[in-house]
Amino acid sequence: MITIIDYNAGNIRSVLRACKEVGADAKTTSDPKAVAKASKIIFPGVGAATSAMEYLKKTGLDVALKDAFEAGVPILGICLGAQIVLESSEEGPMKCLGLVAGKTVRFKLKDKTLKIPHMGWNEVKVVKHHPLLDSIKAGDEFYFVHSFYPRPAENENIYAVTDYGGNFCCALGYKNLFATQFHPEKSGRLGLALLERFRGWEGK
Amino acid sequence: MLSKRLIVCLDVRGGKLAKSIRFVDTKDIGDPVAKARQYYEDGADEIVFYDITASREKRDIMIDLVEKAASQIFIPFSVGGNIRSVADATKLRNAGAEKVNVNTAAVKRKELITEIAQAVGSQSTVLSMDVRRVSPTPKIPSGYEIVINGGVTPTGIDALWWAKEGERLGAGELVINSIDVDGTKDGYELKLTRLIADAVGIPVIASGGAGKPEHLYDVLTEGHADAALVASIVHYGEYTCRQIKDYRHKRGRKIRKSY
Numbered sequence: 001m002i003t004i005i006d007y008n009a010g011n012i013r014s015v016l017r018a019c020k021e022v023g024a025d026a027k028t029t030s031d032p033k034a035v036a037k038a039s040k041i042i043f044p045g046v047g048a049a050t051s052a053m054e055y056l057k058k059t060g061l062d063v064a065l066k067d068a069f070e071a072g073v074p075i076l077g078i079c080l081g082a083q084i085v086l087e088s089s090e091e092g093p094m095k096c097l098g099l100v101a102g103k104t105v106r107f108k109l110k111d112k113t114l115k116i117p118h119m120g121w122n123e124v125k126v127v128k129h130h131p132l133l134d135s136i137k138a139g140d141e142f143y144f145v146h147s148f149y150p151r152p153a154e155n156e157n158i159y160a161v162t163d164y165g166g167n168f169c170c171a172l173g174y175k176n177l178f179a180t181q182f183h184p185e186k187s188g189r190l191g192l193a194l195l196e197r198f199r200g201w202e203g204k
Numbered sequence: 205m206l207s208k209r210l211i212v213c214l215d216v217r218g219g220k221l222a223k224s225i226r227f228v229d230t231k232d233i234g235d236p237v238a239k240a241r242q243y244y245e246d247g248a249d250e251i252v253f254y255d256i257t258a259s260r261e262k263r264d265i266m267i268d269l270v271e272k273a274a275s276q277i278f279i280p281f282s283v284g285g286n287i288r289s290v291a292d293a294t295k296l297r298n299a300g301a302e303k304v305n306v307n308t309a310a311v312k313r314k315e316l317i318t319e320i321a322q323a324v325g326s327q328s329t330v331l332s333m334d335v336r337r338v339s340p341t342p343k344i345p346s347g348y349e350i351v352i353n354g355g356v357t358p359t360g361i362d363a364l365w366w367a368k369e370g371e372r373l374g375a376g377e378l379v380i381n382s383i384d385v386d387g388t389k390d391g392y393e394l395k396l397t398r399l400i401a402d403a404v405g406i407p408v409i410a411s412g413g414a415g416k417p418e419h420l421y422d423v424l425t426e427g428h429a430d431a432a433l434v435a436s437i438v439h440y441g442e443y444t445c446r447q448i449k450d451y452r453h454k455r456g457r458k459i460r461k462s463y
Contacts, residue, residue, distance in 0.1 A: 010325075011297060017275045047325065115405055117327050117376070120206040120430070121249055121460045141207060141460045143280060145327050163205060186302070188244070188279050188463050 002026040002199065003038035005065070007055050009080055010046030018185035022196040032064035041065070041073055042198075043179075045080030046145070049104065050092035052080055062097060069099050069177055074203035076132075076195075077179030082172065083150050085179055091148060100174040102152035109165040117147045118164045124171065124182060130159045131201060132178050133171065135193045142182035142191060144170070149181050176203030207460045208424040208452070209249040209431035210445055211409060212438055214239060216285075217256045219265040221439070234439075237272045243438065244277040246445040247463045251277055252305070252433065255285030256354070267299045274300025284332055293320045297328065305332040305379065308352040311359055311366075314373055321374030330409075331375035335363040335396060336383050348396055355383040367400045378404065379433065381411035389415025392423035392432065401428035409433055417443060417451035425457065 002019055006012050006028040019026035019042070026042075029035065043065065045052055056062040069075060077085050084096040089104035096104070107116050121141040126133050149168045152158055160171035162181075170181040178198070184191035214236045215222045221236040240251050253273065255266045263286065270283055283296045284305025293304040304324065310316045310331060321329040334355045340347040348363035367378055380400055382393035392413045401408040407430035410423040420432040437443050452459045 011300075011302070013298075013300060014274065014302075017300070018278055020275070021278065115407060115430075118206070119327060119376075119407065120209055122206050137462070140462045186278060186280055190462060192278055 001038075002040045002042055003035060004028045004042045004044065005035060005061060006030045007045065007052060007059065007061055009052045009055070010044070012044050015042055015044045015078065015185045018192060018195055019199075022192050022199060024195065024199040030059060030061065032060040035061060035064035035068060038068060038073060040198075041068055041075045042078065043075055043081035043085070044078040044185075045084070047080060048091065049080065049084050049089045049096065049148070050094055052084060053092075053094045053096060056084075056097075066097060066099065069175075072176050072203055074198070074201050075177045076198045077177065078185070079146060079181060079183060082179035082181050083148055085177060086150055086152065089148065099177055100152055100157055100172060101154060102150060102157070102172075104148050105151050106148050107164070107168075111165050114165050117145055119145045122162050122164065122182075124160050124162055125167075126160045128156070128159045130171070130173055130178065132194055132197045133159060134197065136160075136190065140190050142170075142180075142184070142187040144182045146181060150179070205458060206430075207249070207458045208429075209409075210247070210420065210448055210459070211250040211252055211282075211431050211433045212240075212243040212248040212445065213252040213254055213411070213433050213435045214439075215254050215256050215435065216266065216269065219269055222256060236269060237276055239439070240273045241276040243445055244279055245463075247449055247460070248279065248445045249460055250280045250282060250431070252282045252284065253301075254305070255283070257286070267295060270296055270299040270301050282330060284330070287320075289316070290319050290323045294323055297324050303328045303330050303377070305330040307332040307334065308354075310370070311350060311352050311361065314369065317370060317373040317375050321376070326374050326376035329375050330377045330379060331367075331370035332379035332381065333363060333366060333370070334381050334383050335393075337393075337396075346399060348399070351383060355386070363396070364399060364403060367404055371404045371406050375406065377407045377409065379409045379411050380429075381433075382413060385413030386411075387436070388413055389437070391415060391419040392427060392429075394423060394427040397423055397427035397429050401430070407431065417448045420448055421452050421455060421457070424452070
């Protein structure tokens with residue numbers, strides 16, 4: 001069973017539908033107790049980091065998620081969920097979850113023809129082996145919508161990069177946590193393949 | 205770099221797929237959900253449902269349809285037609301649409317763009333505009349005028365001004381539909397598309413006039429569009445999404461090929 005955390009940050013039903021499409025048993029919850037019992041977690045999210053963090057703290061979901069991470073539960077972060085697992089964000093002064101060392105930063109693009117948000121299909125280049133990225137080949141594209149991106153402090157936590165006025169980290173991993181800036185639930189067959197791999201991933 | 209996008213538009217009336225020619229004489233041509241799934245598998249980068257149902261009573265059919273389609277297609281999915289309020293927009297969003305398109309109602313009350321952008325985010329707020337060529341006047345210096353109510357009512361509003369205003373008000377994307385070329389299959393309105401694409405900082409989707417893959421190639425290069433919308437050339441089986449994409453790819457331009 002995959003537990004999808006619903007913390008009032010965007011449309012999570014698309015993640016639920018994509019899980020069903022790959023045959024995964026999944027449910028959404030905003031109850032920290034349900035998160036504490038989860039055997040596998042997807043932490044999605046679209047929108048502002050500040051209000052998301054406030055909501056997580058207010059509900060106790062922040063602690064539940066940290067505990068699950070410490071307990072070795074496999075976690076997949078998506079988009080905003082790949083950003084606020086780091087320690088801080090340029091979006092605001094608040095502390096983020098701090099599951100992985102690093103900071104979320106805003107695109108600073110020299111090329112003024114490039115638009116923000118970075119929205120559309122772009123290539124995901126795998127730079128380090130990870131079981132969740134196994135099916136990705138050179139040239140494979142995924143769907144992005146974001147103005148900020150995660151910047152892990154350690155290069156070893158960066159698993160894939162995407163070029164948008166320079167390479168940025170689009171997939172990060174640390175222990176039983178893996179997170180993508182792109183949306184596997186909106187990236188067609190390739191995205192579904194990633195979710196299918198997550199379904200079978202033991203977090204190692 | 206981002207790939208340019210191929211967007212397939214399905215005009216839906218009372219739950220059925222319809223296709224219009226020059227904005228009049230619509231005829232029904234099939235089940236929109238099955239078609240959407242087919243285009244998704246064939247490599248469309250995005251799907252748009254445009255509700256051309258005249259009566260408000262039938263709007264619930266659309267919500268149901270959006271929900272069904274959202275469980276069949278795992279790429280961005282956009283819905284438009286008759287969206288007049290934040291409630292309309294959030295209802296469609298909750299049913300599974302990533303993006304909502306506003307058109308006539310935004311011309312009548314432009315604050316609607318800002319309200320929807322605040323509710324669902326700019327990245328999910330698309331301003332769709334129907335445009336016709338006119339002789340330039342002091343009021344319409346660009347020579348392109350906004351028309352509403354499905355392309356039949358002139359407004360006296362300059363399309364270039366409206367595009368920039370839409371961006372300022374919070375739209376995250378623009379659809380530029382030329383009613384002069386819609387349904388003609390003679391190619392997109394390159395001059396209009398480029399004029400607007402060069403004037404705004406948000407993505408521009410060209411619409412109207414696609415007849416062959418070359419037309420898409422032209423509007424995505426010369427026309428400076430970020431995406432091109434197609435309807436009848438794929439609905440009637442003249443071309444597949446794959447053929448359109450292969451054409452662009454063969455001419456050395458970036459397009460998503462792995463699907």
